[in-house]
Amino acid sequence: MANTAMQLVALIVCIIGMIGTLSATIMPQWSITAHIGSNVITAIVYMKGLWWTCAMFSTGVFQCETYNSVLELPTDLQAARAMMVISVALSLLSITISVVGMKCTVCARDSPIKDKIAGTGGVLFIIAGIMGLIPVAWTMNGVILNFHNPLIPGDLKFEIGIRKKASRY
Template sequence: MASAALELVGFFLGLLGLMGSLVSTVLPFWENTAHIGSNIVTASGNVKGLWMACVHQSTGTFQCDTYNSILALSSDLQASRALMVISLVLSTLGLAIAVLGMQCTVCLESSGELKKRVAGVGGCFFCVAGFMTLVPVSWTTNNVIQNFYSPSVPATLKFELGDCLYLGIVSAVLSMLGGGMLALSFCEGHEGEGHRGRRYRGGGYPYPVGGGSVPVVRNPATMQMGGIGVNSRGHTLVRSGSGSSGGVHVKPLAAGYDVTGYV
């Protein structure tokens, strides 16, 4: 059963996952130049990302160039771009939907069942977004490791894992973990509730959830001399004696009892 605190923790985890995925998508630190061998290079490091490639010169200058043609890119890079953008869109939608369905917000307060389902849908969006972030990050990590240990690739063309790959993995895990916490709202049941908002105890007599007046059933068999009756205001009429000399004592009913008219 998801509580308000659990939903709040899941929301912030999903928000951190969204921010980490955004940083990983924008920055070019997906692949770093591997400095192996005894060759002296004039550039202190080359980095590559989804949108640009940068060169860090030994003089301290940092120059970046964006990729000129989309069609000239490799298929894995194009797919990584698309998946990261879709992940950001889904995380943003999950963030907006989760705000509407969380218990700590005032949106959709009148319909409790719908509010819980909305929070669960937001959590599902976070889970899918985290999975879509994990796919291109893992794909790129595998390619970098295979090229690094491949003997056919020259040493000057070998790269190491960049910081954005580590950040992408952490962001994907945070998004899926936060989405799972929000998705627990689907498991929240309605224990002890009957039809039309009434609850049942013991013998099965319903009573309203919010208190209110108790329905009174009048039994004509008790409205006779020497018996006990119930008037329209919910009071007990006790007749004593016989004939016209008998008095009538009015006693109020105790609140919370279901009067059936049978004594």
């Protein structure tokens, strides 16, 4: 019984991880303009993601546009796109395989390979997680290196992640 509960918890955690990977793939907030130096007061915040670039104006208007061509993109962005999509697809496949192999399901009930099916689903989840982790770490490393590069002007530097609104107090 503890094994069944552990399998259910692991499946729920993996589904949450897949939703997080899908969200990270879609969102444009992979890098956001840094407000440093003479760029402290600005009316526009620029954001770059895997699929589009966005601008958020001080009026609250949020405007996005997709990249014009896949071939114009740098190779690291193309690879990050591919790896994130493969990670999500592999997660969906892993969910299907894992559900078949779980002890609480009736699929392949008396089959001697039921445990191996569940193990295969788990291994595929690990591979999907690594496939999602690599482009995130790779892209963030590039953002950090460019941020600390003294040859890049302050208004062209980007930071990691979602910018929080400044509090009024």
